[in-house]
Amino acid sequence: MIKADLHMHSTASDGVYAPDELMKRAVGLGFTHVALTDHDSVAGIPLARETAEKLGMTLTNGVELSCGAQKEIHVLGYGFDPDNEALRAFCEERVAQREARTAAMVQRLCELGKPIDMARVRELARGVMGRPHVARAMLEAGYVLSVSEAFDRYLKPGRPAYVPKEDVKVSEAVRLIDQAGGIAVLAHPMELKMGDTMLESLIGEWKGQGLAGVEVYHPSAQNNHASFLLHLAQRENMLVTGGSDFHGEAVRRTEIGEGLDRWRTMESDMHALLERIRITQQAR
Numbered sequence: 113m114i115k116a117d118l119h120m121h122s123t124a125s126d127g128v129y130a131p132d133e134l135m136k137r138a139v140g141l142g143f144t145h146v147a148l149t150d151h152d153s154v155a156g157i158p159l160a161r162e163t164a165e166k167l168g169m170t171l172t173n174g175v176e177l178s179c180g181a182q183k184e185i186h187v188l189g190y191g192f193d194p195d196n197e198a199l200r201a202f203c204e205e206r207v208a209q210r211e212a213r214t215a216a217m218v219q220r221l222c223e224l225g226k227p228i229d230m231a232r233v234r235e236l237a238r239g240v241m242g243r244p245h246v247a248r249a250m251l252e253a254g255y256v257l258s259v260s261e262a263f264d265r266y267l268k269p270g271r272p273a274y275v276p277k278e279d280v281k282v283s284e285a286v287r288l289i290d291q292a293g294g295i296a297v298l299a300h301p302m303e304l305k306m307g308d309t310m311l312e313s314l315i316g317e318w319k320g321q322g323l324a325g326v327e328v329y330h331p332s333a334q335n336n337h338a339s340f341l342l343h344l345a346q347r348e349n350m351l352v353t354g355g356s357d358f359h360g361e362a363v364r365r366t367e368i369g370e371g372l373d374r375w376r377t378m379e380s381d382m383h384a385l386l387e388r389i390r391i392t393q394q395a396r
């Protein structure tokens with residue numbers, strides 16, 4: 113029996129648990145197959161791998177690349193070589209950009225009369241800096257009662273402290289993952305909040321650029337959304353994946369595996385993904 117979750121974050125990006133703690137937690141909950149998918153970082157993979165192997169759980173190398181500017185589009189990569197130079201250089205560049213962007217957001221907050229300490233944000237971040245770290249610093253400073261309140265009032269697009277990331281095209285992210293020997297999958301399509309027709313045509317376009325799969329199962333996809341995405345993926349002959357996007361309770365109140373109970377074809381979808389990764393590696 114396979115129990116899978118292909119989307120989770122560690123302290124290498126904006127998760128609360130270290131890669132080894134995350135693996136232990138997953139094993140404790142009975143998971144057999146997981147992927148660590150930190151934002152713009154592969155730094156957590158070695159420790160996650162060491163721990164997963166010790167515990168007898170199958171870990172697929174993963175990453176979640178942030179694309180788009182005002183509209184966030186996330187592309188998941190699976191099964192790539194984590195030592196790939198181009199992928200590493202890209203992540204490093206993104207980390208530097210994120211640092212500058214975070215400083216700009218902290219500056220905005222200061223102008224809004226809600227000063228927080230950049231040093232504290234950096235401490236909370238450890239790895240890749242992002243809005244959740246800013247939100248947590250705001251929570252600590254007593255400006256908000258929760259991380260989600262910080263997003264709703266200050267940090268989401270259209271709110272006064274929001275600063276967009278520098279634009280990266282989906283085609284660029286897909287090409288990077290491809291060149292590192294990985295499989296590119298569109299993360300949580302429902303979070304794009306666009307109409308069905310628009311989504312269908314974009315997925316078709318990205319598939320032409322090498323996108324190989326769709327994250328059909330995710331807490332953002334209700335039953336009707338998941339079945340829409342499933343039909344779309346099947347019609348386009350794309351891989352189907354699922355993940356909880358677990359970050360740890362302090363960021364979002366979810367658990368590993370959350371939202372995946374409707375993933376009835378988990379077993380065959382996992383086999384298809386692992387087989388595709390195997391074939392891709394063989395061809396290199």
Ligand code: AMP
Nearest residue numbers: 126241242243244259260263359363364
């Ligand atoms: P960033 O990468 O800096 O743009 O931050 C995006 C991250 O913030 C996402 O990956 C989520 O982890 C988190 N996030 C986005 N919206 C919310 C929200 N409303 N509440 C809590 N966390 C959120």
Ligand code: FE
Nearest residue numbers: 121126151359
């Ligand atoms: Fe995140």
Ligand code: FE
Nearest residue numbers: 176186299300
């Ligand atoms: Fe995401």
Ligand code: ZN
Nearest residue numbers: 119121176357
């Ligand atoms: Zn994620």
